Amino acid sequence: MTDAVSARRPATLERVLGLAVVLVGIGIGAQKLGDNSFLTHLATGRQMFDNGIVREDVFTWTSAGESIVVQSWLASLLYGVVDELGGFHGLRLLMAVIAGTLAGLVWLLTSRNKSLLVRAALMVPTLWIGLRAWTERPLLIAFVLLALTLLVAEGRGNPRWLVLVGALWISVHGSWPLGLVILGARWFGGRLDRGVAGGSITADWRDRDADSTIWLGIGVLAAGIINPYGPRLLLFPLDLLGRQETLRHIAEWQASSFESTWTRAFLLLVVVAVVAARRASWQRIVPALVMIVMALLSARNIAVAAIVMLPLLAEGLPAPRPQDRRYTTAAVHLASLAMFALVVIVPVVGIRGPHVDMQRYPIDAVNAMEDMGLSPAEVPVVHQDFVGNYLDIRYAESAASWIDDRFELHEADLVDDYLALLNGSPSWDNVLDEYAPTAILWPSDRVLVELAVGTGEWTVAWEDDDWTVLCSVGAPACQ
Numbered sequence: 001m002t003d004a005v006s007a008r009r010p011a012t013l014e015r016v017l018g019l020a021v022v023l024v025g026i027g028i029g030a031q032k033l034g035d036n037s038f039l040t041h042l043a044t045g046r047q048m049f050d051n052g053i054v055r056e057d058v059f060t061w062t063s064a065g066e067s068i069v070v071q072s073w074l075a076s077l078l079y080g081v082v083d084e085l086g087g088f089h090g091l092r093l094l095m096a097v098i099a100g101t102l103a104g105l106v107w108l109l110t111s112r113n114k115s116l117l118v119r120a121a122l123m124v125p126t127l128w129i130g131l132r133a134w135t136e137r138p139l140l141i142a143f144v145l146l147a148l149t150l151l152v153a154e155g156r157g158n159p160r161w162l163v164l165v166g167a168l169w170i171s172v173h174g175s176w177p178l179g180l181v182i183l184g185a186r187w188f189g190g191r192l193d194r195g196v197a198g199g200s201i202t203a204d205w206r207d208r209d210a211d212s213t214i215w216l217g218i219g220v221l222a223a224g225i226i227n228p229y230g231p232r233l234l235l236f237p238l239d240l241l242g243r244q245e246t247l248r249h250i251a252e253w254q255a256s257s258f259e260s261t262w263t264r265a266f267l268l269l270v271v272v273a274v275v276a277a278r279r280a281s282w283q284r285i286v287p288a289l290v291m292i293v294m295a296l297l298s299a300r301n302i303a304v305a306a307i308v309m310l311p312l313l314a315e316g317l318p319a320p321r322p323q324d325r326r327y328t329t330a331a332v333h334l335a336s337l338a339m340f341a342l343v344v345i346v347p348v349v350g351i352r353g354p355h356v357d358m359q360r361y362p363i364d365a366v367n368a369m370e371d372m373g374l375s376p377a378e379v380p381v382v383h384q385d386f387v388g389n390y391l392d393i394r395y396a397e398s399a400a401s402w403i404d405d406r407f408e409l410h411e412a413d414l415v416d417d418y419l420a421l422l423n424g425s426p427s428w429d430n431v432l433d434e435y436a437p438t439a440i441l442w443p444s445d446r447v448l449v450e451l452a453v454g455t456g457e458w459t460v461a462w463e464d465d466d467w468t469v470l471c472s473v474g475a476p477a478c479q
Contacts, residue, residue, distance in 0.1 A: 011336035013327040017116055018107045019339035021123050025103020026347050028127065028134050030096035032357040033088060036389035037405055038079075038136040042091070043393040044070055045080025053228040057409060058397040060388065061380060062435075068409055069229045071236050074171035075138035088355035095136045096347040098144060102134065103127065105147035106307060108156070113314035114322035122272075122313055125265035126306055132262035133303035142173035147307055149179050152212055153186055154311055159211040166219025170234070171227060174408075175304070176220055177237050182287045182308055183213040189286030209283070239408070256299040266295065266302045273309050276316025284312040361390040365441055365467040372461060373477050374469065376400040379438035382421065387441060402435070421448050429455065438477055440470040 040059065047054050054070055057063040070076060082090045106126055110119040134140055145165050152162055169176040187209035224234030256263045270292055277285050291305035369375055376383075376391050377398040383391070388404030395401075403410060403418050417431040424447035432440075432452070440458065442448050449468045452458040461471040461478065471478035 010328045011333040012325065013332055014116060014325045016332060016335045016339055017120055018104065019336065019343055021107040021127070022100045022104040022343050023339065023346065024123075024127050025130065025134075026096045026100035026343065028103070028130050029099025029136075029140070030092055030347065030351050033091060033095075033136055033355060034357040034360070035135045035137060036386040039389040039393040040404055040406065041072060041076045041138060042079045042083060043396060045076040045078065046083060046393075047080070047397060048073070048077045049080035049084055055229075058399060059392040060401040060404060060410075061399045062402055062414055063409060063411075064399040066409075069232045069236055071174040071233065071408070072138035072172055073228060073233075074168070075141055075173065089351060089353070091136070092351045092355050093347055095140065096351065098140050099130070099134050100343065100347070102140070102144045102147060103130070105144065105151060106310060108151055109147060109154070109307070109310040110314040112154070112311060113317055113319050114325055115317075115319035116324045117321060118317050118319060119314070122269075122310065122317075125269050126310070128265045129262050129303055129306045132260070138173045139175065139303075142169060142175045143303065143307065145169045145172075146175075146179060146182075146304065149183065149212070149216060150308065150311060153183060153209055155208065159208060159215045162212055162216040163219035163222070166216040166221075167223035168219075169216075170220045170223050174237050178291075178304060179216055180213060180220070181290065183209055183216060185287035185290045186283050187213060189282035189284065192282035192286070236408075252298070252300040254299060255297055256302065263299070263302060266306055269306055269309055269313070272317070273312055276313050278316065279318075280312050280316035284315055288312045358390070360386070362387060362441060362467040363390075364464065365462060365469055366391075366394070368462040369439065369441070369469055372469075372471075374439045374461065374471065376439075376441075379475075379477055380435065381439045381441055382432070382435060382437045383441040384422065384443070385418065402437070422446070424448055424451055438472055438475045440468075442468055442470070444468045 043059065044054055047058065053073065054076075055067060057066050057068050078094075079091065082094050086093065107119070107123065110122050113119055113122075134143065145168060148165055149162060151157065152159055152165075166176065166179070169179060187207070190207060190209055221234070225231055227233050258264055258267055273288055273292070277288075288305070288309045288311075291301060291308040295301040295305035366376065369381070373379075374381070377395045377400040380402070381400075382402045385403050385405045385407075388401035391401040392404055403414060407415060417434065419425070420427045420431050421442075428448060428451060439461070440448070440452060444463055444465065444467055449470065452470050453460065457473055458470040459473050459478070460468060462469040
């Protein structure tokens with residue numbers, strides 16, 4: 001027994017810092033729920049739990065009944081099950097665990113660097129980005145699968161495990177092609193390293209990165225065929241890329257202006273990566289470069305690029321005081337026990353209500369509309385896309401929404417019509433004539449309110465400082 005105890009790995013300062021990073025990740029994931037996309041994913045999960053796999057749109061009156069592919073079907077189903085068992089408290093606990101796991105994985109991605117000081121410094125901008133980007137969307141699960149993929153490629157674990165990773169990834173989020181692209185870029189970078197070292201770039205093509213790509217691809221292909229939607233799930237990313245005209249109007253698909261602190265934290269990592277690249281291998285430079293370019297073109301790729309850059313940063317940065325990594329004392333041992341206890345206890349007892357933050361949604365306005373007989377579940381109402389996500393979960397299968405943020409579902413004409421109202425374009429009145437809504441639910445400070453009232457065809461039925469409800473003067477419900 002004594003020999004077994006002495007053989008156990010002692011608590012080190014590295015472990016203490018790693019647990020601290022996990023604890024910060026738990027705090028990020030435990031934030032109040034309220035992301036608009038999450039609301040529709042949760043509404044979809046509830047439908048799946050009650051009625052089985054969702055195969056047609058039940059949330060919008062413009063697309064009601066149309067056949068759909070829920071790209072994140074497994075994540076939505078998970079949300080529905082957890083919601084049924086634990087409500088919003090259970091959902092916050094789930095997000096805390098996922099984000100904490102992700103934080104621990106990104107810490108491991110820096111393990112190639114022997115300096116705890118450098119690794120801790122890299123965690124600061126990475127977790128700051130996570131504070132903004134690690135939201136309760138299914139993309140959070142995809143981040144975990146991405147980090148696992150990189151860890152396996154870096155030498156931790158058997159590449160065959162990536163079959164399971166690929167099968168899960170295609171089932172929880174449509175970003176799975178990025179995994180194959182990143183592994184392919186690592187493989188190509190490894191070929192360049194061989195060429196620089198005087199070897200043949202084409203010889204011995206099979207290596208760990210190649211194996212990782214193959215096994216991840218097998219998992220994706222298998223689950224892309226055997227799933228509730230069949231091969232359509234596998235083809236979903238191609239269909240999405242075919243909607244470039246629609247996607248270019250979505251903020252997260254556009255290039256960032258880098259005016260926020262979290263996007264500037266990404267730029268800081270890019271600058272440091274340029275410095276680190278002088279001492280790093282092409283195997284880590286190439287995938288980082290690919291994702292940096294993609295992140296500069298589309299803000300939604302910033303969090304992905306931050307994760308992919310970590311192996312490059314860990315390899316290329318110097319490692320002062322490497323001996324600190326294994327530093328251990330009685331105090332360090334106590335600190336390790338304390339951090340472990342916090343990691344276990346905080347997610348369980350630290351998450352308290354209220355569990356949702358719905359301040360951005362027009363709850364009072366919708367309540368008033370119900371009192372006036374203008375419920376979105378009973379009369380057609382036009383509104384902004386994120387309001388549609390709120391109506392999705394409030395009215396479930398009643399098809400109460402005009403549009404929500406599922407732009408992969410909506411026709412391009414609907415998106416164009418929505419943008420015409422949003423921007424007060426000259427064709428705004430034609431859009432209203434086409435959809436013939438009974439009411440308009442719109443922010444009070446947007447130009448559409450003034451334009452509609454000015455025609456005399458719309459009257460203010462309710463308003464506060466943030467929202468205005470307009471009613472068509474010719475509609476019976478508005479008399």
